[in-house]
Amino acid sequence: MKKLLSALLAVLMVISLAACTKPVDPEPTPAEEGKVFNLWTWNDEFWGFLVKYYADEKIDDFTVKKGDVTIKRTTYVSDNMAYQDALDAALLAQETAAADDKVDMFLAEADYIIKYVDSSVTMDVKSIGVTDFSNTYKYTVQAATDSKGVVKGVSFQCCPAALIYRRSIAKAVLGTDDPAEVQAKLNSWDAFDAVAAQAKELGYNMIATPMDTYRVFSNNVTSAWVENGKLVFDANIQAWMEQAEKYVAEGYAANASGVWDAEKTNEMFATGKSMCFFGPAWYFNFCMGNAQDPEKGCYGDWAICQGPQAHFWGGTWMLAATGTDNPTMVADIMNTFINNADVCEKLVRDEAQFSNNQVVNNKLAADATYGNAFLGGQNDVAIFAELAKNIKMEHVTPYDQGCNEGLQKYFQEFLKGEVDKDTALANFKDFIKTAYPSITVE
Amino acid sequence: MDKKQKKSEKRSISYAKWGYIFIIPFFIVYAIFTLYPQILTVYNSFFEYYRDGLNVIGPNFVGLGNYAKLFTPNLSGYIPIVKYTINTFILWVLGAVPQFVIAMLLALFFTSTRLNIKGQQFFKTVIYMPNLIMASAFSMLFFAMFSKVGPVNQIIMASGWADEAIDFLAMKVTVRSLIALMNFLMWFGNTTILLMAGIQGIDESLFESARLDGSSSTQVFFHITMPLLMPIFIYVFITSMIGGIQMFDVPQVLTNGIGTPNNTSMTLIMYLNTFLGISKNYGMAGAVSVLLFIMTAILSTFVFKTISKK
Incomplete structure (x- = not known):
């Protein structure tokens, strides 16, 4: 038994020594990089773009080929933190995972990106060849920069959010559907309230649900959810x-x-009676399927304006995982989606995205021939380009997703009349206390 | 003579040896996958041990600190684990009582030689079917069906029974009833089949002689079927109770993980999951698990003792 153990240890030592010598190799050739690239996501939005604009060949819904590298997608839904749970487990096991199982790149959302950026599980992307951020929006780089100033990833989109309204309802309520005129009538919350009363008299709803305006308020906070360990x-x-x-x-x-x-x-x-929705460019494409329904929808009956307060919503960042065996491809994908003008323009024109490339966006914003058919031909890029200037990513904490989603869930019980306001807030606080032991809740 | 004895001795010894060898795999699997985690759970329950983001806090020994925390009233003024124990119990009883009654009736019908129901195999398969669906999928189905814009509300509105859509998933009574209904649907078939097996194990001649003596069906049930069925019934009852205490997926999916409304459908395991879900709080989750273990052990012993006394 002892002999067997010592033999095993000896073999392990040789292997680990061999593993150690590899990076010291004076001429690392690209051929040394892994043949399997693991991408972690919580939905298939970015995956769709990767398949269309980066991959060579689609194998199935979870696999594509680029050159001789197989890109594999691992997806968990983000509800109830399922995605972060699974991802955390994978990242913490990264060191011991086989090369082909290592996470190479993963996506993170604005709500919790700080958790991964301010950690050793992500790596400096400048060191692997992503160096040109001159075209991107500043906040997108800030969001992926850790407390020491190291950039850990990039976003393929910029997410200034607008007020999205139904043209026909705006005409009925405000007498106009022109974005500039609508904006003039909805430029503050007081004005918004006044129009809401008007809309109600005519049998319309100002908004579908109060959860829709949550982001507008939460993006303009002056303090974080957790300050000095306190909620x-x-x-x-x-x-x-x-x-x-x-x-x-x-x-x-x-x-x-x-x-x-x-x-x-x-x-x-x-058939809907609600006038206003709130969301960034990805919202039309990804979350307004009902409006685009060929039979029951109302394609083209929409337009956007800035609304009462500037805000942003979400945004997906690509982060480089420490320990990746495909650093070249990680950098290549990142550069493609921020610096390849051709790809960025296609994201805007064909995918209803607002790209993270200012040059491309500004070009389309100035292009009189460009218009979004879903928005009745309105040039949405022009509005977003204006809105993007005002985005600040401040007062973020790693607890934001739990706090934002938790408050909405528990406050909803009050709004539905099941509990009184104090109970709803107490339930929310109790949830935070249970879910995050490190936060002091009073 | 001497030789023969020796041979038979040897044989009996080797048989025993093989017996033990054959049960080794079970004990190995049990020790690795059940016993060891259980001991670890108890051990962890005495430590402060969780994740804050990606940083691991602990393990720091806190003695019974986690247990003390579990019994501290929360901001809403109640002790969560007590409220959730009551919730769990209510949800179990609501589902289990009709389940036992219906299952018992069906088992009696199916085994009755006087009724002699045709197509038994078909019915048995059908009533067992809901159990084949994953509980979470079943719950998701109910979530979609009973949502405010779901088919159930559409039927109600179309037939004019209500002017406004009913928010089934927001009211205490309906949420609890739906959870009970789902558990009932999923488990009554299983219980029926177990009880049938129990009844079929009773000597048919006992029923025959009772009937010849002129006893009624009720008398047969209470004086012959039930007493002889007791061991099986206790088994069914205790497994159902343990399953009830561990109720999780159905209410978790139906109430979006928060036991709407006002935590009235939050079960013990959902509470445990809140500790484990985000912060991987092995200390507190361990303490909840240990309490659950003790509770299950006490209840099972109690039920076993009281029912088998009769």
């Missing part, structure tokens, strides 16, 4: 709660459903 309700979060309460009580909101519930998305059908 804090920012004045703006409180303002949202007041608005939500009022809008449901007055009937300004169609219902109090969740952001992704069928109850809300049904309001996007032609």
